[in-house]
Amino acid sequence: MGGPTNPVIDMLGRRLRLGVVGGGGASSVGEVHRAAARLDNRFEVVAGALSASPERGRAHGVRAGLAADRAYGSLDEMLDREGRRDDGIDAVAIMTPNHLHYPQCKAVLARGLHVICDKPMTTSAADGLDLVNRVRDSGAVFCLTHEYSGFAMVRQARAMIAAGELGEIRQVHVEYSQGQLSSLLGEDAAAGLKWRLDHERGGPSVVLSDVGTHAHQLLTFITGMGLARLSADVGATVPGRSNDDYAGILLRLENGARGVLWLTQAASGSENVVRVKVFGSKGGLVWEQNIPDHLKHMVQAQPARILSRGLPGLSAAATRASRIPAGHREGLLEAFANLYKDAAEAMAAKISGLPADPLALDFPNAKDGARGMRFVEAALESSQAGGGWVDCSLTV
Numbered sequence: 001m002g003g004p005t006n007p008v009i010d011m012l013g014r015r016l017r018l019g020v021v022g023g024g025g026a027s028s029v030g031e032v033h034r035a036a037a038r039l040d041n042r043f044e045v046v047a048g049a050l051s052a053s054p055e056r057g058r059a060h061g062v063r064a065g066l067a068a069d070r071a072y073g074s075l076d077e078m079l080d081r082e083g084r085r086d087d088g089i090d091a092v093a094i095m096t097p098n099h100l101h102y103p104q105c106k107a108v109l110a111r112g113l114h115v116i117c118d119k120p121m122t123t124s125a126a127d128g129l130d131l132v133n134r135v136r137d138s139g140a141v142f143c144l145t146h147e148y149s150g151f152a153m154v155r156q157a158r159a160m161i162a163a164g165e166l167g168e169i170r171q172v173h174v175e176y177s178q179g180q181l182s183s184l185l186g187e188d189a190a191a192g193l194k195w196r197l198d199h200e201r202g203g204p205s206v207v208l209s210d211v212g213t214h215a216h217q218l219l220t221f222i223t224g225m226g227l228a229r230l231s232a233d234v235g236a237t238v239p240g241r242s243n244d245d246y247a248g249i250l251l252r253l254e255n256g257a258r259g260v261l262w263l264t265q266a267a268s269g270s271e272n273v274v275r276v277k278v279f280g281s282k283g284g285l286v287w288e289q290n291i292p293d294h295l296k297h298m299v300q301a302q303p304a305r306i307l308s309r310g311l312p313g314l315s316a317a318a319t320r321a322s323r324i325p326a327g328h329r330e331g332l333l334e335a336f337a338n339l340y341k342d343a344a345e346a347m348a349a350k351i352s353g354l355p356a357d358p359l360a361l362d363f364p365n366a367k368d369g370a371r372g373m374r375f376v377e378a379a380l381e382s383s384q385a386g387g388g389w390v391d392c393s394l395t396v
Contacts, residue, residue, distance in 0.1 A: 007345045007360075008042040011352040016344055018043040018116075019082060019089040021075050021104060022096035024050025024060030027192065029118065033095050033145070034064065036336035037116075042344030046070055047089050049078045052096075075104055079111050090114060091141075091347055097201045098209060102127045105142075109134050114141040114347045116340065120213045121369025123203040125377050125394065128370030132396050135366045141350055143343035144364040146217040148274060150335035152309045152321035153295040155362075157222045157278070157285050159315035160297070166280030172251070172259035173277040174219050176211040181245045181265040184238060197243045205234060205244040208379055212247060212263045213372040217364055218276055219251075219259065220371070222287075227375060227392050228254045234383035237266050249379055254393070293329060320359050339363050367396040 008016055018037055023030020030050065037043040047070040051057035054073025061071025072078040075092075082088040091114035094104050102122040108115050115135075121144050122128045135142045148154060160166065185193055196202040196210055203209040220226055231250040238245055245266035251259035264270075274289035283299040293309040307314065310326030321338045323330065342360040349356035371394050378392035 006041055007357065008348040011348040011354050015044045016042060016090045016347055017046045017087065019047040019049075019078055019092045020045060021049050021078070021092060021094045022051075022100075024048075024057060024064070026190070027095070029095050029192075030064075032333060032336055033093055033116075033118070036333060036340045037093065039333070039337035040341040040344075042341055042348075043091075046087075047072065047078055047082055049073060049075050075107060079107065079113075083111060090351065091116060091343075094118060097195045098203050099123055099201045102131065105131055106134060109138045109140055109142075112138065112140070114343075114350070116143045116145060116343055117369075118145050119217075119369070120203060120209045120372055120376070121366065122373055123209070125370060125373040128366070128373040129394075129396065132366045132370050139350065141343060141346045142366045143339055143346075144366065144369045145336065145339055146214055146221075146364040146368065147332060147336045147339060148214060148218045148289065149221045149364055150321065150338035151287075151289075151292050152314075152318045152330065152338075153287055153292060153307065154218070154222060155321050156295055156307060156309075156314050156318035157276075157287055158224065159317050160285065161222060161278065161280070162224055165282065165297075166278065166285065167282035169223055169225070169253065169255060169257045169278060169280045171257060171277075171279040172219055172223060172253065173275075174215045174259070175262045175273060175275040176215045176264075177262070177267040177270040177273045178211065178265040179268050179270040181206075181241075182238065182268040184240055197241075199243065202243070203376070205247075205376060205380055207244045207247050207263050207265055208234065208376040211265060212261070212376060212379070214274070215261050215263055216372050216375045217368055218274070219261070220368075221364070222276060222278060222285075223253065223257075225253045225255055225257075226371065226394075228252045228256075229389050230375070230378055230382055230392050231387050231389045232379040232382040233387055234379055237264070247379060247383075249382075252389075292331060292335075293326070317359055317362065320357075370394060370396050 049072040050060035093116040247263040249261040286296040295307040345360040374394040382390040
């Protein structure tokens, strides 16, 4: 009996060759990206520039399993040398500090390569719109790793709302809370936390860039609708902090539905709580990242039901995003891998000229990245004006 099909190998006769930028040393996100890329056998990680320091980058690359001659000291070196190889890279995955995403994405797109980029895509909406145009002009595949949209039951929620099972959407509530910034950082704090709090490297607001863009993308992905306006209170709750660690935001969706976002990285004891509730004229849905395999579906005046990942009767999108039988937990790594799996099929289709499964094309892209940064800027504008309502729509 044959194993699972691999559309990438079917189209290309090989796996896609991936180069990675950043994610070396003690970085946790680097290994998550590399493991997610390998999980479904669509990519092989063959090259990398894993640190801002050329010497450390080469050493980290070898320790990560790269051949010594493909462990590079910089992105430019990797692009130059890989471009001269017959077996050079097809795509680049970028997982560096936020301020580097925009110039590095531009450099990769200029070489005609596909891009997988960690969020946020840029540190301004203007740069985000520029990348949208560059992606469009290049014809490249661009995947933005908002990993919560890779969970099977998030895709189930999206499919149910699109099919009208909740009726007209009227309310949306999203929570994203962490506790990692519940006190001022000391000198021994992890480097990843320090650069996030630096406005030059992390962006204009750490809470909006780091978790707010996730919440924004999750809300718009599940509902299928953009935001029209918002009213925000953004700031720091820890005395002595100069960057934001809290945001409370009232929302109006493009159909007039109301919503609330609660975002914080300073909720003492909160590990990583992501919760979304959507209510329509017929019923509601609740999904929580800490119990990701279940989706609660409520219909007015009827008993609530729990939908489970991996069981029959789910949407095609949720089934595609599920690997193992129900009752065996799938989590963050698998959700990340779903984005890599889908992006790989889209890339292979571009290279081969063959069609991709339409279900493989519903991953976050450059347009989502630009809209996310418009959300950040609108929230800051509103908060600075005392919470007044601000238009946050963006045409891309």
